[in-house]
Amino acid sequence: MDAAKAVPLPSDPATVMAVVGQGRILLGELSPKVDSRISQVLAQTNEKVPDDQLHFVRLKMTRGLLAQTIQTRMLREAFLLDQVGTAAADKRREAEATMSAKARQMFYETELPSLKKKAGVDSNGELDDMLRKEGSSLALRQREFMDQMLGHLYIRGKVNKDPSVPLAEIVEYYQTHRSDYEHKxxxxxxxxxxxxxxxxxxxxxxxxxxxxxxxxxxxxxxxxxxxxxxxxxxxxxxxxxxxxxxxxxxxxxxxxxxxxxxxxxxxxxxxxxxxxxxxxxxxxxxAGVSPVGELQDDISEVLRQKKILADQENVMKEVRSRVPVWSLYPEDFPGAKPLMQVSARPALQR
CATH class of the missing domain: 3.10.50.40 (Chitinase A; domain 3)
Incomplete structure (x- = not known):
């Protein structure tokens, strides 16, 4: 906590917290969620929390949310790169608009009815009011849905969700972990x-x-x-x-x-x-050791999940090499470069 006191946390919602590829993440996208969660906890505990402790909690939550948002935006950027490659900026904007329109349609057809049902409301306006009380909004949920969908499409296209697991690998794993299968x-x-x-x-x-x-x-x-x-x-x-x-x-x-x-x-x-x-x-x-025949399906699933995880890690390494990231807190995200604190507000004319 003492170290956190020395770490600055911007207050201007227009502050650029990170640059991911050609996109930016602003403090205003993060702070409403953080502030809403802190308010909920304070209301539940009904305690007075010192300012330095609040700063520590707000900083930690903001940095955690920023890291999550960076990863989501990186996958989105990688998906766009796969679609347009090194095409000119206008071609990229055109492709992005087309995909955003499809994602928006899916949001209104699938996600929005589910959100309304969960919230117990009938209109978009009522839902937006409820989301704002939680530190979100209908527009923000739509943006998050679009980013997550494009990222999911990218991962799905790169990761083999059903890798083969040969019997030889199952036997090798069994022999290596034989002590795990001993029983009294x-x-x-x-x-x-x-x-x-x-x-x-x-x-x-x-x-x-x-x-x-x-x-x-x-x-x-x-x-x-x-x-x-x-x-x-x-x-x-x-x-x-x-x-x-x-x-x-x-x-x-x-x-x-x-x-x-x-x-x-x-x-x-x-x-x-x-x-x-x-x-x-x-x-x-x-007492003895369970035979490999009884464990074959379980071991196969363990190895399958390991392969999927390794595939995902390799995809993320590739994404980090393709999509540059600058962050106000670069130590929180692998490969990120330091970002000077700047505001997205236009400079005032003198």
């Missing part, structure tokens, strides 16, 4: 429980668990008995305990029994320090 012995089981604390004495508790066991044995459904009478947290789920690793239970007695009793058969009554139990182990697996 695990089991799933059904359980009936009678807590000592719920009964006058152990003899009374023993009678209840014995009756429950006989009912489950001759009625054929431990889960039905558990739902009706068991006294453990999983009773509402029929006493069914899904896959659980060995050694993870609080009751060491139960843990030992679950991993030694034959599967598919009801146990005798088991006693630990808090309760009587009857269990039936449904399935059990020894």
């Amino acid at each position: 012995a695990r089991a799933r089981w059904e359980q009936l429980t009678v807590m000592f604390s719920n009964h006058p004495d152990r003899q009374a508790a023993m009678k209840v668990i014995s009756d429950m066991g006989r009912e489950a044995l001759y009625g054929g459904s431990m889960q039905a008995v558990a739902k009706a009478k068991s006294e453990e947290p999983f009773a509402s789920s029929g006493g069914l305990h899904n896959w659980t690793n060995q050694g993870s239970l609080a009751s060491t007695v139960l843990d030992q029994k679950i991993f030694t009793l034959p599967t598919g058969k009801m146990s005798e009554i088991i006693e630990d320090k808090d309760a009587f139990h009857i269990i039936r182990v449904l399935e059990r697996e020894d």
